[in-house]
Amino acid sequence: MPSYAITGTSRGIGLAFIKELGSNPENTVFAMARNVSGATELNALAEKYKNVHIVETDIDDLKSIQKAAETVGKLNGGKLDILINNGALMQHERAILTLDAYEDQELLEKDMMSFYKTNVVGVIHTINAFLPLLRAGETKKCIITSSEMGSLKYILKNDVSFAPGYSMSKAAVNVAVAKFAVKHKEEGIIFLSLTPGFVKTSLAPKEKAEAFYAETVRRIRIKTPDFEGAILPEQSVRDQLAIIHKATIEQTGSLLNRRGDNAGDI
Numbered sequence: 001m002p003s004y005a006i007t008g009t010s011r012g013i014g015l016a017f018i019k020e021l022g023s024n025p026e027n028t029v030f031a032m033a034r035n036v037s038g039a040t041e042l043n044a045l046a047e048k049y050k051n052v053h054i055v056e057t058d059i060d061d062l063k064s065i066q067k068a069a070e071t072v073g074k075l076n077g078g079k080l081d082i083l084i085n086n087g088a089l090m091q092h093e094r095a096i097l098t099l100d101a102y103e104d105q106e107l108l109e110k111d112m113m114s115f116y117k118t119n120v121v122g123v124i125h126t127i128n129a130f131l132p133l134l135r136a137g138e139t140k141k142c143i144i145t146s147s148e149m150g151s152l153k154y155i156l157k158n159d160v161s162f163a164p165g166y167s168m169s170k171a172a173v174n175v176a177v178a179k180f181a182v183k184h185k186e187e188g189i190i191f192l193s194l195t196p197g198f199v200k201t202s203l204a205p206k207e208k209a210e211a212f213y214a215e216t217v218r219r220i221r222i223k224t225p226d227f228e229g230a231i232l233p234e235q236s237v238r239d240q241l242a243i244i245h246k247a248t249i250e251q252t253g254s255l256l257n258r259r260g261d262n263a264g265d266i
């Protein structure tokens with residue numbers, strides 16, 4: 001009866017993880033979300049699937065993370081099999097700005113720090129808080145949702161100068177994952193950075209979102225003609241779970257895409 005805790009489950013890929021994992025009554029699923037009352041779809045899933053437990057967690061807030069780990073520990077006998085650090089700051093009003101395009105340098109600094117806080121420090125705090133539970137678990141897997149946007153190879157090949165704060169935060173978190181992997185290899189805890197693909201989770205109105213996907217795919221295909229295009233969250237989650245379930249200690253610290261190949265090469 002595997003147990004999972006996933007961050008950022010109010011929407012997007014995180015919500016799709018809960019749909020998929022919750023539909024199997026064998027699983028115990030802890031759905032972590034920062035704004036529980038506003039997470040309508042998540043609440044509906046927890047109503048439908050009794051194996052889904054919502055745990056309020058803001059990964060910008062250390063105390064909230066520690067309280068969440070305590071709650072999961074209490075509800076799950078002091079252990080956890082798989083932690084998925086999915087929650088992140090990604091969609092951002094100034095994502096289009098390049099590093100030299102900010103008129104206000106203080107705003108640039110504020111944006112860079114907020115990506116770092118949520119996507120790097122928030123993930124590190126979450127891993128530290130859940131480590132004792134993972135150590136006591138059966139499968140001992142800690143997954144970190146990363147992005148091709150954090151890969152030098154991807155950035156240079158596809159001319160991606162926008163979204164610098166997001167890209168840098170994902171590159172940094174990959175390094176944190178490698179550090180955790182080295183430290184905990186001997187005790188058998190598997191750390192894996194996983195990229196989910198280009199996934200349709202935009203909050204924009206449907207027409208605007210589809211135009212964004214089409215334009216992004218067109219742009220990437222200039223340099224990467226065989227780029228697969230945008231996929232649905234359900235597809236991404238199924239593929240990611242297959243990789244997670246197959247992961248072995250030999251792979252610890254790796255950065256893989258949802259097909260299990262080295263990420264950054266698309």
Ligand SMILES: NC(=O)c1ccc[n+]([C@@H]2O[C@H](COP(=O)([O-])OP(=O)(O)OC[C@H]3O[C@@H](n4cnc5c(N)ncnc54)[C@H](OP(=O)(O)O)[C@@H]3O)[C@@H](O)[C@H]2O)c1
Pocket residue numbers: 007008009010011012013014033034035057058059060085086087088089090091118122145146147148195196197198199200201202
């Ligand atoms: N979609 C893609 O194409 C794509 C590609 C590569 C990598 N990724 C990665 O995949 C993961 C999920 O992406 P997504 O597309 O599902 O993103 P999304 O739709 O923007 O959802 C982000 C999730 O993270 C949560 N979150 C943000 N800040 C948080 C905080 N401080 N505390 C707790 N939760 C927080 C959000 O909660 P709220 O609802 O409260 O804001 C939301 O549930 C992210 O790590 C992202 O970087 C996505």
